[in-house]
Amino acid sequence: MLQIADKRFSSRLLLGTGKYPSFETQKKAVAVSETEILTFAVRRMNIFEESQPNFLEQLDLEHYTLLPNTAGASTAEEAVHIAKLAKASGLCDMVKVEIIGCSHSLLPDPVETLRASEMLLEEGFIVLPYTSDDVVLARKLCELGVHAIMPGAAPIGSGHGILNPLNLSLIIEQSNVPVIVDAGIGSPKDAAYAMELGADGVLLNTAVSEAADPVKMAEAMKLAIEAGHLGYQAGRMPVRDYGVASSPLEGLVPN
Amino acid sequence: MGKTIDLNGKSYSVVPEVETVQQLLEHLELGNRILIVEKNKEILQKDSYDAPIMDRDQIEIIHFVGGG
Numbered sequence: 001m002l003q004i005a006d007k008r009f010s011s012r013l014l015l016g017t018g019k020y021p022s023f024e025t026q027k028k029a030v031a032v033s034e035t036e037i038l039t040f041a042v043r044r045m046n047i048f049e050e051s052q053p054n055f056l057e058q059l060d061l062e063h064y065t066l067l068p069n070t071a072g073a074s075t076a077e078e079a080v081h082i083a084k085l086a087k088a089s090g091l092c093d094m095v096k097v098e099i100i101g102c103s104h105s106l107l108p109d110p111v112e113t114l115r116a117s118e119m120l121l122e123e124g125f126i127v128l129p130y131t132s133d134d135v136v137l138a139r140k141l142c143e144l145g146v147h148a149i150m151p152g153a154a155p156i157g158s159g160h161g162i163l164n165p166l167n168l169s170l171i172i173e174q175s176n177v178p179v180i181v182d183a184g185i186g187s188p189k190d191a192a193y194a195m196e197l198g199a200d201g202v203l204l205n206t207a208v209s210e211a212a213d214p215v216k217m218a219e220a221m222k223l224a225i226e227a228g229h230l231g232y233q234a235g236r237m238p239v240r241d242y243g244v245a246s247s248p249l250e251g252l253v254p255n
Numbered sequence: 256m257g258k259t260i261d262l263n264g265k266s267y268s269v270v271p272e273v274e275t276v277q278q279l280l281e282h283l284e285l286g287n288r289i290l291i292v293e294k295n296k297e298i299l300q301k302d303s304y305d306a307p308i309m310d311r312d313q314i315e316i317i318h319f320v321g322g323g
Contacts, residue, residue, distance in 0.1 A: 017321040017323075018320075039323055040319040040321065041319070041321065042317060042318075043317065043319075043320045044263050044264070044315060044316070046263075047262070048263070048265065051284070054288070055321055056318075057289055069323070084298055085291050085293070088298045088299065088300055089289060089319070090300075090301050091289065157323075204323075
């Protein structure tokens with residue numbers, strides 16, 4: 001079970017809801033992924049154009065925990081405002097703190113992320129900061145009392161996979177709250193790798209929504225996360241530099 | 256004299272029968288949508304939709320969209 005604050009989840013896959021080719025594909029992908037946590041962004045409604053269907057309104061919200069993000073914010077104050085808007089929907093009390101500090105790499109602003117996390121904790125939110133893979137920053141966020149740490153594997157939407165497994169391992173080792181690898185996952189092997197490193201969950205979006213077959217990829221990610229987690233629990237064999245025979249060297253059959 | 260408000264960044268003339276935020280949402284056929292309302296930069300909780308709409312109010316209607 002993945003536990004974030006007082007909420008428990010069977011699935012360790014957190015799924016974003018952006019950039020799917022169609023609602024139909026998205027609905028199927030969400031269903032086969034078996035995710036229980038969906039992320040969303042908060043935006044001004046386009047009320048002057050003909051009503052467009054909204055994905056959220058097509059879901060049975062009983063089955064999902066909503067994790068709104070603060071994407072679009074570049075300061076702590078903006079992030080807090082977006083979080084308060086999301087909470088006023090009456091549908092969620094968790095927030096993914098996402099404060100971008102670089103418009104090219106989309107890497108998070110560490111200083112504003114730390115400030116916003118502190119402010120949101122004081123406001124009573126369940127706070128999940130999306131952060132860089134900086135070990136000291138992750139420790140400071142933990143010390144504030146955030147409810148999970150979400151270090152990026154690589155820049156958002158890049159699909160690079162885990163660029164710094166050592167840092168992620170150190171973050172996982174020191175953390176007293178769940179570590180969810182968020183952003184940069186490209187393929188199932190990346191998700192499995194994150195889980196094998198000991199992550200508690202993986203948050204991804206583009207890896208599924210931009211796959212040639214998003215529904216199949218959603219299933220692949222679900223299985224990869226399960227496999228990686230099982231592998232972590234099982235404890236992998238040591239790595240050696242030379243070959244070690246698996247078959248006995250005694251009792252060789254004479255020529 | 257009708258009321259004119261700033262609605263999601265555009266000037267909007269409110270019909271006379273719309274007197275509250277809730278009535279505005281119903282008039283816009285948004286009554287059963289998942290949304291959040293901000294009135295003059297203040298976030299309205301669900302139990303405050305009976306707040307009156309006044310001339311020159313600034314209203315923002317916000318919702319959730321796809322995102323990661």
